[in-house]
Amino acid sequence: MGITLPIAFTTKMKKLLGSDFEAFMASYEEMRLYGLRLNRLKIDEEQFFRISPLADRLRPIPWAQGGFYYEEGDRPGKHPHYHAGLYYIQEPSAMAPAELLDVKPGHKVLDLCAAPGGKSTQLAAKLQGRGVLVANDNARERTKALAKNIELAGVRNAVVLNEEPEALAPVFAGYFDRILVDAPCSGEGMFRKEESMITQWERHSVERCAVMQHDILRHAAAMLAPGGRLVYSTCTFSPEENEAQIASLLAEDPELSVWRVSLAHGWAAGRPDWIGLQDGEDELIDNQLKDLGEIKQEISGTVRLWPHLVKGEGHYAAVLIREGLNDGTGHSPAEHPHTPEQQHSPELKGRRERGGSKGRDRKGKERFSKDRDGKGLNTAVQPLSGRGASKGRKDGGGLLRKAETEMTPEQRWQEFAASNVRGTEAWQGKLISYGSRVYLQPDGVPSLDGLRVVRAGWFLGEAGRYKFEPSQPLAMGLGMQEAVRSLQLRADDEGATRYLKGETLHMTAADIAAYPLEREGDESKTGNVPADPKGYVLVCIDGYPVGWGKWDAGTLKNELAAGWRLT
Numbered sequence: 320m321g322i323t324l325p326i327a328f329t330t331k332m333k334k335l336l337g338s339d340f341e342a343f344m345a346s347y348e349e350m351r352l353y354g355l356r357l358n359r360l361k362i363d364e365e366q367f368f369r370i371s372p373l374a375d376r377l378r379p380i381p382w383a384q385g386g387f388y389y390e391e392g393d394r395p396g397k398h399p400h401y402h403a404g405l406y407y408i409q410e411p412s413a414m415a416p417a418e419l420l421d422v423k424p425g426h427k428v429l430d431l432c433a434a435p436g437g438k439s440t441q442l443a444a445k446l447q448g449r450g451v452l453v454a455n456d457n458a459r460e461r462t463k464a465l466a467k468n469i470e471l472a473g474v475r476n477a478v479v480l481n482e483e484p485e486a487l488a489p490v491f492a493g494y495f496d497r498i499l500v501d502a503p504c505s506g507e508g509m510f511r512k513e514e515s516m517i518t519q520w521e522r523h524s525v526e527r528c529a530v531m532q533h534d535i536l537r538h539a540a541a542m543l544a545p546g547g548r549l550v551y552s553t554c555t556f557s558p559e560e561n562e563a564q565i566a567s568l569l570a571e572d573p574e575l576s577v578w579r580v581s582l583a584h585g586w587a588a589g590r591p592d593w594i595g596l597q598d599g600e601d602e603l604i605d606n607q608l609k610d611l612g613e614i615k616q617e618i619s620g621t622v623r624l625w626p627h628l629v630k631g632e633g634h635y636a637a638v639l640i641r642e643g644l645n646d647g648t649g650h651s652p653a654e655h656p657h658t659p660e661q662q663h664s665p666e667l668k669g670r671r672e673r674g675g676s677k678g679r680d681r682k683g684k685e686r687f688s689k690d691r692d693g694k695g696l697n698t699a700v701q702p703l704s705g706r707g708a709s710k711g712r713k714d715g716g717g718l719l720r721k722a723e724t725e726m727t728p729e730q731r732w733q734e735f736a737a738s739n740v741r742g743t744e745a746w747q748g749k750l751i752s753y754g755s756r757v758y759l760q761p762d763g764v765p766s767l768d769g770l771r772v773v774r775a776g777w778f779l780g781e782a783g784r785y786k787f788e789p790s791q792p793l794a795m796g797l798g799m800q801e802a803v804r805s806l807q808l809r810a811d812d813e814g815a816t817r818y819l820k821g822e823t824l825h826m827t828a829a830d831i832a833a834y835p836l837e838r839e840g841d842e843s844k845t846g847n848v849p850a851d852p853k854g855y856v857l858v859c860i861d862g863y864p865v866g867w868g869k870w871d872a873g874t875l876k877n878e879l880a881a882g883w884r885l886t
């Protein structure tokens with residue numbers, strides 16, 4: 320066997336697994352499996368199979384919509400389709416929790432421990448652009464990758480936060496229809512995929528993880544709407560981090576119950592009989608409001624994915640339901656009793672007051688922090704006539720110049736959209752700006768005042784003194800035909816690779832056009848050549864946007880930001 324497992328780990332697993340231990344250990348002799356998941360916000364299976372060179376070698380992952388095993392040598396992360404956000408590379412078992420959350424378009428969804436964003440992009444695809452996704456992670460550095468993956472996937476209705484669950488709970492009390500807690504854990508299920516997890520396991524003990532998980536879970540539960548659903552998942556085997564966590568939550572919150580997962584695809588039942596085997600664990604379910612026998616019965620409805628029983632790594636998942644009615648498509652916070660204004664929990668109310676005041680200094684000014692791109696980020700929503708506008712006023716020149724510089728960042732966007740993007744009048748959401756950066760925030764998001772905001776919504780671009788610069792996330796979130804000017808490249812064109820590497824391309828005005836993707840047997844371009852081909856062009860590969868270019872007199876200047884280029 321190539322992997323050396325810690326003795327403390329194998330000893331414990333032997334005690335737990337008994338006669339299954341041999342089969343479990345044999346799984347470490349086998350190769351890990353590789354998975355990718357199609358981004359159904361952009362593409363379905365049929366279309367993907369038509370355009371992808373991987374099509375013949377992909378095999379479906381039975382528990383995940385659009386999930387496929389690929390071969391190690393295929394390197395899908397290097398293909399232009401990856402840069403177009405057509406799929407996300409994700410370990411097969413890791414696709415299970417988001418499937419269990421049963422997200423429907425229109426839901427308000429929280430991914431509480433979200434970085435680097437695999438499950439967030441999966442949840443966003445299930446929302447199909449309707450409702451809200453709040454993706455949060457408390458590790459500041461990791462939220463960079465989280466925001467980028469959400470943007471690469473073309474998600475338009477997400478807010479990205481960098482907070483502790485304790486700070487979110489009062490702001491979003493009872494707000495979410497669906498919550499995913501993909502908890503930080505000791506990672507025992509990932510030893511085969513990533514040997515470095517073994518060192519981390521030795522450093523972050525199971526006990527420490529269990530304390531952290533308990534804290535995260537109870538705050539998560541406070542944010543779940545009546546009738547809402549919460550999925551708790553880990554990639555570890557230890558019962559202290561799995562069944563015992565759920566048992567203690569059920570004991571504390573009698574409105575929660577386990578929704579029994581059906582055991583298909585080789586999935587195995589949770590193990591209530593393993594609760595209490597470890598020292599001190601009984602304390603977790605002290606003061607229970609529910610009978611222990613009843614709780615243990617419920618725990619058998621949670622699920623374990625074992626590496627010797629499924630084609631994937633080790634995982635655990637529990638689905639919990641909060642008592643109450645929910646039509647499944649979301650509701651405004653004012654419609655139910657768990658709103659911030661109608662707190663019934665004195666503990667949460669106290670925390671909200673503390674959290675709210677955290678965002679202001681003694682003089683009542685709004686707190687600023689840096690956003691992930693290093694820009695000064697106002698943590699409060701900028702009003703339409705806010706800071707960005709007054710900045711322009713200071714250095715106005717002649718009358719026209721003065722009027723131009725007095726435009727708010729939102730107005731700058733609208734001016735840009737009018738000549739570059741089709742159909743924005745029909746977009747749902749609220750335009751807001753933080754400094755010069757303009758976002759489209761999904762409707763119904765409460766004030767984020769006082770929270771560390773990484774993305775306040777879909778980042779549309781940055782307003783300058785006289786112009787608006789469209790962002791990379793705007794390009795990724797548009798459909799090809801939403802741009803006034805587009806350039807169609809094919810994945811196997813040399814031009815596609817050159818564009819992704821950041822090079823300038825040369826072409827005539829006739830190449831800059833909005834025209835449909837060539838279909839088999841139809842080589843003709845049938846679209847409209849824009850009246851003025853000069854300006855921003857949405858560069859597409861096989862019909863899917865990858866970034867902006869700026870065309871003028873035969874040259875397409877490459878606008879792909881450094882962090883988005885093919886290296």
Ligand SMILES: C[S@@+](CC[C@H](N)C(=O)[O-])C[C@H]1O[C@@H](n2cnc3c(N)ncnc32)[C@H](O)[C@@H]1O
Pocket residue numbers: 413431432433434435436437438439455456457458461482483484501502503504531535
């Ligand atoms: C298992 S990973 C999440 C993987 C992610 N769901 C995905 O699918 O890409 C756990 C995450 O929890 C984050 N985390 C740890 N403690 C946290 C806390 N108290 N609140 C929120 N996130 C936390 C870690 O930074 C880490 O990114």
